[in-house]
Amino acid sequence: MKSQILVLEDDPDLRAMLSEVLSDEGYEVTTLAAGEEAIRLAAQQNFDLLVTDVRMPGVDGLEALRQLRTQQPNLGSLVVSGYTTEAETLRALQLNVGAYLKKPFSLGDLLQRVRQILEERAERLRQTQQTQSLQRSLNWCLDSAARTLHSNAYESGQLAFYLAQRLHLPLPAAQSLRQAAMVSWAELGELHHLPAASRNDGLGLGPCWEMLNAPEHSLEKQILRAVHWLCAHEESPDPVSCPADLPEELQVILRKEDLRGSTEVLAARALERYESGQRNQLLPLLALAQTLEDQGHLESARGAYEHLLQQSELEEPTRLQILLGLARTHWKLQRPDWYEHLKQAELLSRALSSSLGGELRWAIAKLLRASQHPSAPAYLAQLEGSLQRPVDRAKVRLAAGVDVQAAQLLLQPAQRSLLHAEQDWILDALWACAPQMEPSALWCRLAGEFPQKAPHSEVLLQSLEAFPHLAPPALVEALAQRPSAGPREAQLKGRTQGSSGPLYLHFRSFGTFEVSVNGQRVGEKLFKTHKFRYVLAYLLSRRGQPVSEDVLVEEFWPNSKDAGKSSIYAATTAIRRALREGAGEADIIRREGDLLRFDPDLPIWHDLDEFESGLGRLGQNLEEDRQTLQLYTGPYLQGCYLDWALRLRSQLEEKALRCIQSLVTRTLESDPHQAVELAGQGLELDPLSQELHGLRMRAYLSLNQPENGIRQFQQCSNILRKELGIEPLTSLIELYQRCRIALP
Numbered sequence: 001m002k003s004q005i006l007v008l009e010d011d012p013d014l015r016a017m018l019s020e021v022l023s024d025e026g027y028e029v030t031t032l033a034a035g036e037e038a039i040r041l042a043a044q045q046n047f048d049l050l051v052t053d054v055r056m057p058g059v060d061g062l063e064a065l066r067q068l069r070t071q072q073p074n075l076g077s078l079v080v081s082g083y084t085t086e087a088e089t090l091r092a093l094q095l096n097v098g099a100y101l102k103k104p105f106s107l108g109d110l111l112q113r114v115r116q117i118l119e120e121r122a123e124r125l126r127q128t129q130q131t132q133s134l135q136r137s138l139n140w141c142l143d144s145a146a147r148t149l150h151s152n153a154y155e156s157g158q159l160a161f162y163l164a165q166r167l168h169l170p171l172p173a174a175q176s177l178r179q180a181a182m183v184s185w186a187e188l189g190e191l192h193h194l195p196a197a198s199r200n201d202g203l204g205l206g207p208c209w210e211m212l213n214a215p216e217h218s219l220e221k222q223i224l225r226a227v228h229w230l231c232a233h234e235e236s237p238d239p240v241s242c243p244a245d246l247p248e249e250l251q252v253i254l255r256k257e258d259l260r261g262s263t264e265v266l267a268a269r270a271l272e273r274y275e276s277g278q279r280n281q282l283l284p285l286l287a288l289a290q291t292l293e294d295q296g297h298l299e300s301a302r303g304a305y306e307h308l309l310q311q312s313e314l315e316e317p318t319r320l321q322i323l324l325g326l327a328r329t330h331w332k333l334q335r336p337d338w339y340e341h342l343k344q345a346e347l348l349s350r351a352l353s354s355s356l357g358g359e360l361r362w363a364i365a366k367l368l369r370a371s372q373h374p375s376a377p378a379y380l381a382q383l384e385g386s387l388q389r390p391v392d393r394a395k396v397r398l399a400a401g402v403d404v405q406a407a408q409l410l411l412q413p414a415q416r417s418l419l420h421a422e423q424d425w426i427l428d429a430l431w432a433c434a435p436q437m438e439p440s441a442l443w444c445r446l447a448g449e450f451p452q453k454a455p456h457s458e459v460l461l462q463s464l465e466a467f468p469h470l471a472p473p474a475l476v477e478a479l480a481q482r483p484s485a486g487p488r489e490a491q492l493k494g495r496t497q498g499s500s501g502p503l504y505l506h507f508r509s510f511g512t513f514e515v516s517v518n519g520q521r522v523g524e525k526l527f528k529t530h531k532f533r534y535v536l537a538y539l540l541s542r543r544g545q546p547v548s549e550d551v552l553v554e555e556f557w558p559n560s561k562d563a564g565k566s567s568i569y570a571a572t573t574a575i576r577r578a579l580r581e582g583a584g585e586a587d588i589i590r591r592e593g594d595l596l597r598f599d600p601d602l603p604i605w606h607d608l609d610e611f612e613s614g615l616g617r618l619g620q621n622l623e624e625d626r627q628t629l630q631l632y633t634g635p636y637l638q639g640c641y642l643d644w645a646l647r648l649r650s651q652l653e654e655k656a657l658r659c660i661q662s663l664v665t666r667t668l669e670s671d672p673h674q675a676v677e678l679a680g681q682g683l684e685l686d687p688l689s690q691e692l693h694g695l696r697m698r699a700y701l702s703l704n705q706p707e708n709g710i711r712q713f714q715q716c717s718n719i720l721r722k723e724l725g726i727e728p729l730t731s732l733i734e735l736y737q738r739c740r741i742a743l744p
């Protein structure tokens with residue numbers, strides 16, 4: 001690819017001459033006459049070299065170079081000037097200018113200096129990329145070895161990193177502590193025998209060894225001790241047993257927080273990986289921020305959202321989601337600036353396609369409604385008129401007030417996942433409509449799946465009398481205990497005596513693993529250990545197919561096969577107990593000889609099943625395919641690093657990308673605006689996908705935005721060079737040329 005040169009010169013004759021000479025040598029040349037113009041352009045386009053005069057009206061050449069370097073740190077520079085003062089020379093030295101060329105100069109000298117600067121810049125970038133690549137390879141090798149050699153080794157690294165950050169250690173120290181924790185826990189003793197030179201070769205190994213050999217009283221060594229204490233058992237240790245000789249600030253954290261599998265620990269590590277340049281960590285980090293918010297860790301969620309918002313290369317839909325997250329957390333924290341974030345989000349939503357914009361405007365409407373903001377009724381009315389799907393319009397009408405027709409549609413079994421997703425408001429709204437509706441089995445199912453929200457109403461009582469087999473025993477007991485209870489309640493209790501009642505199970509495997517029984521989230525501690533929870537996830541992933549005990553032992557306890565069978569018994573017992581809260585005697589996990597499987601006859605909703613089912617119909621209906629994609633809210637079983645979960649996570653990410661590519665291809669002509677947004681979602685999953693970069697460039701051409709197509713090509717080129725050391729495909733270069741020709 002041609003080198004990109006920006007010429008900044010206020011003399012029009014010299015500017016034209018420089019442009020012609022450099023272009024004849026095969027360079028891609030852009031010329032400008034003012035420093036202000038150069039600063040604006042550099043925010044949109046990357047350059048390899050700046051050729052600039054020093055003195056010019058307004059922002060001079062050296063100040064322009066300084067500001068361009070803040071946006072493009074690797075920018076090469078060549079200063080051409082007739083005369084410079086001592087102060088200007090000093091400024092140039094401070095800016096590390098690549099070379100000086102004093103006017104008048106020969107064209108041969110000019111071209112020689114340009115070639116020299118570009119070659120030196122290319123070599124520096126190559127060395128930097130090589131070092132970064134080696135560092136990533138080292139981290140990958142350590143991570144892989146830790147996962148393979150000991151089940152808790154990888155988690156120990158995450159815990160060490162989190163504790164180091166909580167105790168305000170610098171980021172490099174936290175990263176080295178993560179490596180040291182994995183090396184020591186996984187007993188990678190052979191690594192200690194590496195030659196000393198290899199430990200200090202610029203790859204970051206040296207600090208790791210320093211942590212391992214630090215004095216016993218040092219904070220770093222105390223953090224490693226704390227991590228060993230945390231990971232010494234399958235279960236989280238009793239906080240009371242925390243070693244008393246640890247530093248006080250460390251003891252406070254260990255005694256107050258359950259860190260094993262904590263979403264806050266996962267978020268800290270994901271944030272570090274994202275800021276270190278792993279752009280495919282954006283979706284996992286956003287999913288973790290939303291999980292922190294859902295779990296009530298509002299300050300941690302707010303911090304994650306704010307870190308994300310500071311990133312420069314964000315897609316507009318993603319920026320809008322982050323602003324919405326900030327608005328929600330600030331409102332829950334009673335911070336007065338929540339509405340400012342919401343207004344920014346609303347402004348961004350106006351520029352989005354009707355499909356994606358409608359989804360995000362609905363999130364805005366919900367917050368306005370929850371906060372009882374005066375603008376909520378008008379905003380909901382406006383939103384309803386812009387929506388196409390009947391279920392979306394019904395949802396908005398119900399949010400605006402009592403609406404029997406909307407309630408009838410939303411009570412249907414097909415909307416079960418929607419009720420779970422919107423349960424913070426929709427259950428109360430549905431029950432508010434009940435007095436104007438007839439008794440039916442739908443009310444029994446709603447009360448059974450969300451008993452904590454069921455009111456003691458006449459419609460519910462009549463419904464339970466008509467369908468006693470759908471009556472939840474706990475709810476019937478509560479009705480019978482009311483002071484106003486009479487013969488009807490007593491008779492209903494008698495009819496349902498001894499019945500286990502209905503069982504409604506709801507599982508979310510995209511993002512962090514969430515389990516709900518009859519509308520109540522099952523706490524992680526009920527499963528005893530995180531590994532037991534993942535046994536449940538594994539059985540669910542097999543969709544009712546039997547799994548042998550030998551396979552379970554190999555996947556979960558490969559280093560302790562003798563004790564594996566007893567571990568399986570303990571896991572299945574814990575799962576049954578955790579899910580049997582309100583579930584009666586349902587045989588949740590069936591045993592057939594040495595085979596186990598999750599009962600395929602139980603009524604469950606599982607986002608993984610729904611996603612796979614939707615992919616089976618991919619290409620048949622555009623709107624259904626969009627709904628399928630919405631199920632992919634984050635990496636599968638985020639935070640689980642067992643081999644089987646990693647394999648399935650990778651497969652599901654590839655399927656999500658295939659779904660996105662299909663949607664982009666099919667909307668390219670009919671709705672190129674939506675195609676741009678969808679391609680952006682895909683590139684957040686896989687920034688190296690040249691197919692998605694190309695599809696997005698084509699969409700920009702359809703929208704008559706060739707400048708955005710050029711910018712997309714440059715982003716693609718930069719990341720391919722940095723990560724893989726390759727140039728874009730010929731097809732992308734051809735699209736780039738089409739974009740340049742289309743420029744006005």
